[in-house]
Amino acid sequence: MSGMVEKRGIGTWFTHAGLILGVAVICFPIWIAFVASTVTQADLVRPPMPMLPGPHFFDNYFEALVTGGNAPVWQMLFNSMVMALGITIGKIVISLLSAYAIVYFRFRFRMIFFWLIFLTLMLPVEVRIVPTYEVVANLGLLNSYTGLILPLIASATATFLFRQLFMTIPDELTEAARVDGAGPMRFFFDILLPMSRTNIAALFVILFIYGWNQYLWPLLITTDPSMNTVIMGIKQMLPTGDQTVEWPVIMATAMLAMLPPVLVVIGMQRLFVKGLVESEK
Amino acid sequence: ATQIDFWHAFSGRLGELLDEQVSKFNASQSDYVVVATSKGNYSETLNAGIAAFRAGEQPDILQVFEVGTATMMAAKGAIKPVYEVMAESGLPFDQSAYLAAVTGYYTTTDGEMLSLPYNSSTPVLYVNKDALTAAGLDPEMDLSTWDKVGTALDALKASGSKCPMTTAWQSWVHLENLSAYHNVPFATKDNGFAGLDTELALNGDVQVKHIETFGQWAKDGKFIYSGRRNEGGATFRAGECGLFTESSAGYAGVKNEATFDFAIRPLPYWSEVDGAPQNTIIGGASLWVMEGQTPEEYKGVAAFFNFLSSSDIQAKWHQDTGYLPITMAAYEATKASGFYDENPGTDIAIIQMTGKAPTANSKGLRLGSFDQIRGIIDEELEGVWNGSKTAKEALDSAAVRGDELLRRFEQANR
Amino acid sequence: MEKRVVFDNRWLPYLLVAPQLLVTFVFFFWPAGQAIYQSAFIPDPFGLKTQFVGFGNFEYLFGNRFYRESFFTTAVFSVLVTVSAMCFALWLAVLADRVIKGSGTYRTLLIWPYAVAPAIAGVLWLFMFNPFTGIVAWSLSQFGYDWNHNLDGGQAMALVVAASAWKQISYNFLFFLAGLQAIPKSVIEAAAIDGASFARRFWTIIFPLLSPTTFFLLVVNVIYAFFDTFGVIHTITQGGPQQSTTILVYKVFADGFVGQDLGSSAAQSVVLLVLVGILTVVQFRFIERRVHY
């Protein structure tokens, strides 16, 4: 970023002030949640709540992790992790394979398959929720990791991304590999896969967040509390009747539920941005 | 040991008490293990049960609130009637040992008990005596009619109370019970007992007047709306509200948490209505046995039900929670123990329910899709509370929309 | 665009697409087919008996004022979420694009709401706006404004919009920033030499050149508002009060799993399938357009 034309003018002071304001607005809910997770219920029921953290951090997080709602939060975190990883890895694997087939082979029904897959590009599970639930129930997959994962791993988006990526891999590279004597699977494992690895990693970040943040689906198909994920679990901690709401514990759970994906986003920022920008284009 | 799955809707204090009973049962024998799981609130539990049934994963026992009764009754093939379960188990089961006012709700026209009336309640009025005193009122003042309640609210409001009055279960208390209590129909065809082709009649004069009054009170800040179910309980228990209309089962929480002096009073009525007060009707929930389990499990269910109906368990449950005693024996035992004298007001519910012979308007309600209809009524009432609708408009609209659902239910269950 | 080089193999490609096709068939096409089939029936909640009604479910749906209003609600909700999330994000992106030092820090601080699940976002905002104890609701009451989204449809809408938009800002911000940075610096310099002031450059050069990004985000945000905000609505308002926040996907769920009206829910699924189909076409059109720009 050289050049001064865009950088001068209204002044950097204004720019920074605006950005700080924006950051403050964006961060406020999390700060509030964090503060709420470090105080007692009594501090919260009589507004205004404190704006600075209290001394009950460990009590609340311990309470959440060990007791939680219907199931202890550690267990829900574990389930979320299994689900997120399952969805992520599953999606990547099947999308890689199908994109490879569609780009690098000519076969009967190729275009039909292509369209069958891409028709589902924007068909979220919410739209066909009842019948999907029934299908999964008929397959006996309720309350199972398979049931949590499988219906969410068919992803036209990932296939589309890999297709785009493969298209940009120069033909010459494939030809060089052929001249070197590589067959299709060798090419896939020796050349294509290693060359796609940053994209795979980037997609991994995006899909992990997608998987982790699933809500409606686990809400419906995990009737057994020991299978609950943390994102749905927190909803079940919210009051539905007259019991007192343990806001500090709920907020501690919320913080715990946010932590893995937020860490992933911030820690792998570069990959994340890359994955995002590419997977959507 | 055979596992018996039991899905219920309790949380908080009631959840603890239920868990206590279950572990007592589990400890009492070794053939069966009852696993109780909370599935959220009453609606969520019902829906979870239905969804699970469709998926073939239904529990053995499902707690269904009174609102779901018609739905469950219509679901032949999904439920196994309690009388059958008990008969097959060979355990002693005498239907006449149960309180008629209660079982009437859950029996077929032939008098066969379809579900076990585990936790039945009826609405009463909770009074925060300290709040009345603070408002310069006599904490023992007469609050038997809504007019008198009105004066109390004026005083509370004037004294600066943020929450003179709130309620739980607005439709149940202020329309369903209101109708029965004043002996006016809530729906045609004997409130649905006489056929699926019933229509809502909840927009009659008594109901409109009542809701109108509350609408005005809401506007004046005398009636505070706090949610469709019993969310108001938390506020009341925290001491913020003067009066609170809620299920008799609210007692469990209030007794447990309230740091103020409270009293239980009968549900107020409109004195100008002829025949008022009639009797109030039942609420709470009953336990349904789901179809599709092994005989062994049914046996376990029967044993568990038998355990729940035993008089000392029932008596304790009644005394702890404020739910009605479901057997005559439990009632007698409680009375004999002097509990009612020590805890004045705890017998109000049962008196209020059984004080008069029920009429066609006060036997109860049996409406299909009633949970959804309550949702509609709640919505319409919210419209009144926030001032966007008049009572008449809201109730008319509720009737029209509710009838649509009744027709669809009729169609699905033809 | 097609590859010049391809491999020859009789069965391998089928083997490779098989997993995805299988999953797609079982979890997309079968349910979609089911939805279409079921939309012609009214079953009882337990699925024990069912009545054929032809298009009866659709008639019932479109005859229902609340379903028609749900379209309107969805439209209002989507427009509000999209516009607020995009405007705020664009504003931040323009600012961030201007700073030389520290833009990375700002980006880090701005992107993470993307990682927050909609349901969690809902819980956070619910907590802040809890009518009795929420810090924001309380602050508003200090200014004499009563906040109760449980009763006031407008407030409920504002709250779900705010929570949904909050979560989406990061996403829009990243794309706008990338879009801004992709605008050739020399074009802006050329405009500066041509005499355009900052504001003029923004509206006549930068904003038009950003239009592919803007259009893309428009589609994405609309889809987000349509479908991904389920968690926000379910945690905050459950569609209320008086269905003022019942958007179409929430209604599918509510009628299917809360209302136990499977016929109506299936019919709604079909309607949504059609809607998604239209959006997909728009999106594909757009992808084509993009290639040409």
Place this chain on the structure above:
Amino acid sequence: MAEIKLEAIRKSYGRTEVIHGIDADIADGEFIVIVGPSGCGKSTLLRMVAGLETITSGDIHIGDRVVNKLEPRERDIAMVFQNYALYPHMSVFDNMAYGLKIANVPKPEIQSRVAEAARMLELAPYLDRKPRQLSGGQRQRVAMGRAIVRKPAVFLFDEPLSNLDAKLRVQMRLEIKALQRKLGVTALYVTHDQVEAMTLADRMIVMNGGVAEQIGAPLDVYANPATLFVAGFIGSPPMNVLSHDIRPGRGPLEPGAVIGVRPEHIELVAPGEGLIDYDVAFCEPLGAETLVHGVTAAGDKLVVRIDGGIKLPADGTRIGLGIDPARIMAFDAAGRRTKV
């Protein structure tokens, strides 16, 4: 080491034929450059030899085998691509070793063959690097190395230098030539740059629109272009094409026919003393030489190339052009060279 024989090679994509029947005999160890403008079919031809493109009709022999149906790896060839096509995720060593690994060559042998090639190409210090850590020239060398280690009978090059800058291009072209000489491998080299073709080729195939217009040694082609296209394509600045005959004692040209004269075969003389008079438009002094732009008295545009030392005529002056009539070539309306 092998001869290559192309027999009536044709190639169609769908209905469009892009190679219209090419015949060529390439001797063992010969360096053949295929040169021509963009889109004339050079790459297509080369890729058919490599086995990367099917052959629509005709036969390709490599050594004593017809290779039409063989897979690339079975043809005993190696190819260097324009963009090098290095495997970006593999080290230089692995790039070179990949083909050998696939062929299950024993490890020690791979080691020694790669080391040998690396030594020859001065790549030894970079064997552990990834391609992106190399300069353009080094990448080019790795691509060469990958071809060398396989010890093929034929090298195929598709514009291997066009991604390099001018300086490096000159240097690498010398290296390629030297290497090919040293290894004695038959080479088929595609380029669109006539300078490269002139300097590298033993013989060159000048292609145009899917047809081989001329096959011959570079200086022969330069001196005796068979067609107007070849005459214009080989040589820089290109041959002047005049539509008016300036040879003494000739009538006007047939319609469509032209004569050609190379800029370096023209001298500036006093007006009236040359074959024809000429109006100078302007001069471009390039240091060592100067290009004079102008128009003949007959109205044809014409460029003269003179040494840098010569005094430049002023813009707009009229002078004469001294040309040896024997150096003037004539072409018929179809672009074919006509004798005398």
Place this chain on the structure above:
Amino acid sequence: MAEIKLEAIRKSYGRTEVIHGIDADIADGEFIVIVGPSGCGKSTLLRMVAGLETITSGDIHIGDRVVNKLEPRERDIAMVFQNYALYPHMSVFDNMAYGLKIANVPKPEIQSRVAEAARMLELAPYLDRKPRQLSGGQRQRVAMGRAIVRKPAVFLFDEPLSNLDAKLRVQMRLEIKALQRKLGVTALYVTHDQVEAMTLADRMIVMNGGVAEQIGAPLDVYANPATLFVAGFIGSPPMNVLSHDIRPGRGPLEPGAVIGVRPEHIELVAPGEGLIDYDVAFCEPLGAETLVHGVTAAGDKLVVRIDGGIKLPADGTRIGLGIDPARIMAFDAAGRRTKV
């Protein structure tokens, strides 16, 4: 129309100084080319004149104003960018009219000025097109047009031709020169291509590493390079640099000093008859000329450029090099030209 005066211009990015003090006086209407290798600071200098970069120290005068603090639009300049920087979403007309619109020039006047420029640049048929619908050369012209319509006092060009192919580059360079002449506007033109610099410049500024090594007319710079850098940069093939003096009667060179001789100033003679003997490595015949590569008897690599007609020496033969000693230039260890 304006003179430009650069006074001790310096530019630093943070701590790194990239322009180390440049002075230049540019006359009204003069065509100045700034030439130098990549990264030497050409663009930076130009952008300072344009007002796109702040000036760290020194003064820039345009006409009679010091413009250091003025916004680009206040400097009465127009600029053509390497990638043209056309507004992709505007038609050709709007691209050209944009600056005028901002300046609130009345509509009819805008119309006529754009039409005039379009006529001059032969863009009239394309006024409604978007830039992406134009060829490279047409886009280049639009960029020119955008500069012209504003009737600035100074044209600034930053490598305006480097995105074009070789043929088009030659053609456009002629057009730019003609246009500048016609409009009589002072021009500052940046390029790294010495041929472009030679052919376009009235005077050129040869830059290297942030310093102006020489300012002068092209042929003067070619004939009398002030430094070794300039000698090597201007002229192609570049000057031969020898570390052994071959001039008769001279002792060995000072350490680090070199002599230079241009390839075109050398003749091939019989062995022993030239200034020094020479071993031919190989020849590159390019048609009109041939480059002979080899090594002098003293061990320096050296290239000779001979006419295409001359008979080529065989690879490996020893011959002599005939050089006029007056043509040999000497440079000291710092690369500065030393007289005699």
